[in-house]
Amino acid sequence: MSGAAVPGLGRATPEDVGLSTVALERVDAAVQKRIDGKVIAGALTLVARHGKIVRTSSMGVDDRRTGKRLATDTIVRIFSMTKPVTGIAMGILADRGLWSPNDPIAQHLPELADLKVCTGFDRQGRPTLETAAHPPTVAELLTHTAGFVYGSKRTDRIGRLYARHRLLRSRSTDEFLDRLRRLPLAYQPGTQWRYSLAMDIQGALIERLTGQSLPDFFQQHIFQPLGMVDTAFHTPPHKLSRRARLYYTGGPFHLLKGPNVFSKDFTRQPDFALGGMGLVSTLDDYTRFAQLLLNRGQYAGQRIVSADSVTAQMTNHLPQSLLTQGFRAGHMHIRPGFGFGWNGAVVHDPQQAGLPVGRGTYLWDGAAGTWFWADPEHDLLYIGLIQLLSYTAPPLQALTQRLMADAILD
Template sequence: MERVAPEQVGLAAGGLDAVDAAIQARIDAGVVAGAVTLTLRHGRIARIRSLGLDDIEAGTPLAEDAIFRIFSMTKPITATAMMILHDQGLWRPEDPIARHLPELADLQVLAGEDGRVAPDHPPTMAELMTHRAGFAYGLPLGEPKDRIEALYRQARILGAADLDEMVARLATVPLAHQPGTLWRYSLSMDVQGAIVERLSGQRLADFMRTRIFEPLGMVDTGFFVPPERRHRLASLYFKPLDGPLEKLAVNPMRPDPEREPGLAMGGAGLYSTALDYARYAQMLLNGGTLAGRRIVSAAGVRAQMTNRLPDALLETRFVAGHQKFRPGFGYGYNGVVFTDPALAGVPVGRGTYHWDGAAGTWFWVDPENDLAFVGMIQLLSYAAPPLQEITQTLMAGALGA
């Protein structure tokens, strides 16, 4: 991707300097070790910056081509995989999930502590794509927040050897709520990964590699980091509420695999670089193409980046990490969609689509301004700075807003 001066694509260098300064301030304060950021406009790289350190103790600078654990920034890519299959007519939003995963045909809904009742209707693909099907997550971190999380852990759903086994285990636990009634962050995108495998006849990793990564030139993106690239894997840090950054020897969310994992997690399993993810972001901005290669239809990209949540649900103002859902700030397929930026209080273009990851990575694509931004850090913390909103707000200065 061509690199140009910001002014060549209508951006003010001073505005981008303010974005850099905000991130550098968090590095100087000892909140973040280092960051790689990339700004795209009109299909060209207006700025890429490597700030801070990869390894604080060793004093090693963070490299531009560092590989990051992008965790939930996997989710938008899984949505694209699903839309490729939608383009082929292999699923519809109104389909019951069980049409594609028959093991889930008899799901019940949790009632009280251990009771179960029939669902009002079978959960649909549209609900699966928007965290409304009734699934939970069951991440093995801390104490379970409620009974359904405890049941997921007891069933070891995320400890399955592969996606078929994960679905079989998921069939033994109830839904957290009636389908369609609530938004609950969940393993829905891992379920989508299982559907990709069933509909395509390929493993999820193979499908993504051949249908998305290779055509886009995403050479460093996948579900593991090969041994010859392991030295480029960014150090992972933890920040307690009070105390300095602590380098982690092991990824506590899921140990970094040495080879292709059996369970390819469509919700959180990928590794990538800022440059690779920028190619994916530019494909979304281009309506499904990059460098003359079509990955997904323009209609598929529009569907992914269209809000699917009713106003009544957004009025409840629920939260998922740094994502504070509210009027003007909705959700499409596997990512946030700004329907009214002024109402949401963030100065991005209408239709901006974004998501983030557990270790602090973030991105957005802004079709109205033909702009994309990718930010990569490696920080697990309950008090991580809201860098996505901070940088979105400052980017308005570069756009002249």
């Protein structure tokens, strides 16, 4: 379908903003090929440039059994695309002078003082510990270099130790911090990049600094000013008919419907919301958020967050020594040219990274296959929404980035 206007953004034809209609059709065709091959059920995508939406596409279906179509107001689980939103919230609080990058995390969350570092495990399976060379800082929390990990039975022993404490199943922020303080760091702060619950810790930090719940802070300071009317940590009952089906890969070319195994699909605001996952959103809503990044903190004439904070979020903060160690998280591969800003990846040298996007492109994705990038050099954004939980999900971000490069005419 053609581009539809979103309040705060205009509408244009692709050629009006230096894009090729024919090339954009090839991008859609590549996504449609995955639908035809029964790899995904359906997809919503959107392209905007120079503040103008030029293409919104609904391909495939929401529900393969009923044939129900996806719409721009279909509510999807964005999982880790919550993280960049938390980054903006942290930027708002930085603008207020409530934290600085070099602050020890424990300055604001005293439960996390005197954390030790795990150096291995003894014969009884107990972690052997050493003192941290320095207390992990907020800057390291923002860049997945503080020493924390995600708990998973599929990873190493420290990951399994975190998993046993079921941190993300806590019933409150206080309970989350009480469980976390009992665990060691996985490595010396600043010496590795490891995908982690750092953004969930940021959520706790935001609550402590503001005295508000994370959902209330997001609603008051981000969602309401941006007009993100369907983005929240829950889907109220009257909107459930618009919530997308969630699929799993059940073998080659076989999609199965199933429950949300990562977090509960709440119908009311949760008592404990996570800064790293849990938001639901829509194509229209997340477009507003991505445009806020390109606008360096402004949207529809409102200043949401300072340009300095957005610039910090969209700037690589990893040193070369970490860029060369081959760290990965799903489809994300930290490497020379492809670093990490605040709560999202940054392509600071496209040639080194081997990616056909503009310098300074900020991007991330979600566990259900959602993806987006905001490219300030080309003043372009792209959003893709699917609902597929799979360890073999297709690399749609990389695929669409390659094809989008051919669509840029100037």
